[in-house]
Amino acid sequence: MVSSDHSTPPSAADDASDSGPPTDGDGSGSGPSVRRRAVLAGAASLVGSGCIQRSRALVGRDSPEQLSLSIKTVPADADTRATTVARTLADRLTTVGVDAQVVLASREELYRDVLLNQKFDLYVARFPHAHDPDFLRPLLHSRFNGEPGWGNPFGYASLELDELLDAQRGQSGTARQRTLREIERVVVRDQPFSVLAFPEEIRTAHTDRVTGWASDGASTSLHYLEAGRPQTSRTNAELDAVTGRPAGDRSEESRLRVTLGDSRPTENLNPLAVEYRTGTAVTGLIYDSLGRWIDGSVGPWLASDWEWGGGADGDGLTAVVTLREDLTWHDGEPLTAADVAFTYRFLADTSLGALENAVPAPNYRREASLVESVSVRGDDRVELEFGPTSRRVAAAAFAAPILPELEWADRNEPASIAGLAAADSITEALVWDNPTPVGSGPLRFDRSKEKESLVLTRFDDHFLARESIEGPPARYAGGFAFDALEFSVVPSGAAAVELVAGGSADATASPVPPETVPDIGGAPDLALRVTHPNAFYHVGFNVREAPNSNTRFRRAVAALLDRESLVEEFFGGFAEPAVSPLGRDGPLSPDLGGGASDIVVPFAGENGHLDVDKARENFREAGYRYSSDGRLLTR
Known part of the structure; x- marks a missing residue:
């Protein structure tokens, strides 16, 4: 689990390998170099005992190495902006003493590494268009940690944020807005990912x-x-x-x-297939859903209507959905309520119970997680039961694509495909x-x-x-x-x-x-x-391992990039700089927009020019030290 502490010095919770006070570069003081001299002194008495090799191993284990990080992204011909941001970040990490390199991969390889295998240090990518702030729930809630797809690929965990994400799901109006502001502040403070800009799209x-x-x-x-x-x-x-x-x-x-x-x-x-989908513009023409997002809300599509019941917002909602008449699949077979019920069960567990643990569909994790059960009420009617959810949030479940049961039911076996680290958690349906x-x-x-x-x-x-x-x-x-x-x-x-x-x-x-x-x-x-889509470029951190498990380290990395300069130089002005994933038109919390809050990570420089001394000091404050030749050392 990751500590979200931001007001006290880094502790063992930030990095289990840390012991002793850090030093500022030349190895003097009471830190690891003192232990190194003690081990060397003790080694002299072991010369005649045949233990030299063991003592050398002890010294080697105690010797800190230069900190290394890789930044994964796509090539320039796939996304020039992402590539340029990644190279800029790598250059600046190198400037402050990190051994940093950019690793280029095709879109599907990048998303396979990040969203399926979760094998990365940092990555730069664009997050898909989001219709409602509830997209942050599967993205950051600890419940989804370890799942494939955009279900918390960062490995971030915060009980504080979990409670807020659960609360907003059942709220509406000003109560939800207040909770969303708190969510925004935690995300900006802890930096599980660092938002850079909301791009404009030109066609x-x-x-x-x-x-x-x-x-x-x-x-x-x-x-x-x-x-x-x-x-x-x-x-x-x-x-x-x-x-x-x-x-x-x-x-x-x-x-x-x-x-x-x-x-x-x-x-x-x-x-x-999450590594092949960063939007639904094409597959949404082939697959219909019960409802569609139109003008900011979900309205009936395959459904002629739906009737809410079961309680007020946040109190165990139900919805009885009636399908339009004479719906058919492209092969001429009728589309029925049984296909709808199958779809929601399948999205919740594509193994259909064949595996020990459920394997949800990562692209529609949010939609499926809203539905607790689904029942057929006739050829053209289904009833969906929701948890403690507002009607607006629950309606997002209707936007999931409806799948023909005959085509998909036998795709529930474990996948056997090269490049997947955990095939037992991936089914044929996903690949x-x-x-x-x-x-x-x-x-x-x-x-x-x-x-x-x-x-x-x-x-x-x-x-x-x-x-x-x-x-x-x-x-x-x-x-x-x-x-x-x-x-x-x-x-x-x-x-x-x-x-x-x-x-x-x-x-x-x-x-x-x-x-x-x-x-x-x-x-x-x-x-x-x-x-002006509600999509944003970001730097994602794998917070499961050091150094990215250290909140202050992530903030020090985020401070290496000046959002305003990135927008002008790399986006040609066709973007809005941002610090919040909810901030297409500015953050919900006004002080985050003006930079007045100490929660916002300020750029370690001015007008796009990095102040190297200030940037290095940020890493020292995160609990790291430098060698005499300027290399940032592991802890």
Whole structure:
């Protein structure tokens, strides 16, 4: 367990290997160097006893070494911002005496190491878009420690935070806001991960090929349903001339062609495979859920409605959910309440009881943890029981993808795959590539070519295409406006913009870098879209082992980065610097925003320039010492 102490000097709870007072670099004083001289003196009397080797071993064990850390992240062609931040942090750690190196890995390798194997010192990555502050509960609650996925990958534990996270789940209104402020302060104080910035996302679309490329971009699957075909008086020949499409390169099928900077959807379409999913923009088109997040809350989707019961907020809620009529899977089989009940049981334990311990689906740990039981009440009705949870928090459970029982029930065996450290806690369901997915969403799988392309086609039996829709989903009535959606993998954001400008693509699905904005702005037929997702870049710490188990050490590392300078230099100004994971528009606690609170970790420098002496002093205050040649030593 990790101590969250922040007001007293580091103790044995911070680092079990610590003994004796630290010294400040030259080995003088009463610390480890005194013990070393005593051992050497004692060794002289052992020369004739044949114990020299043993005495040398004693000396070697007592000799502190330079502290070493690795920082894992993705290569620049996958995420330039993450790579640059990691290299900057490594450079500054090296400057203050740490043997630091950056370890580059593909997206799936990085997330496998961090979220499944939990083999890392530090990492730099972007946390997925979060709809509600309750995402912090599985992320940081000690109950989820050791689980695969975003269930506390840091190994952080704090009884104080556990109680707050449990409390907010059952609260609403001002009571919840007060608790969320306390949660925010504990997270900023203890730094299990260090928030850097909330990025803006830049996309573009060719106005002669697609309209309604939503003003908030294509960060979720619903935005594809808002895209439409332009009403234009131009002839096909004129459109070809404008966009550069070769004459005759046209079929009767209308197709929306978008660029993709991440090849993972062409390799794996399993919504439960955490290392392949950092969002649901693609799989959310294939798999539907009972409800969808629309305008900040969850509204009915596959469900025609749900009725709350069982008590007030925080007092054992229940919900009876009624499905829409005549729902079917893409293979024509009916979607029933039995599939819904199976899904929630499966998300809670993908082994279906076959293994000694439950193996929950990591991508939907929060949603599944809200549901205590589920019962079938007929072909089109299910009843869900919740724990002490408010209605707003409980409704998030409806956003989990519904899975066909016939396709998934036999995926409950232990996984046998290279690269997994604990195969007994991973099932086939979590590592299956799902090459030909069967869902119930507005688009169905057609074909894919690994690392090159993915084609989805319109599902004409979807309820959006055949029902009169009321409420928030009404804006998507009629379903997807094209016959097909084609994703093409591109090597860079600049290449994506070039393809759209030249007519070989209609829009960018993945965000493009700030450097492309002048090119987009200079092209009369390209529309610029800038969105503000609730996603943040962060440095994650593995707090299970020293030195990251020491709260003051983590704070000393966090002080090496100046958020404002990072945003200007590496994000091109298209981001908001932040200290709180709840702070897209500023933290909930006003003093955290102004830096007036001593809880906030101040940058050890000014205007982006590191004050090396101040940074080194932070590590000394964390209980570490330096060698005479400036190396930070282990404890």
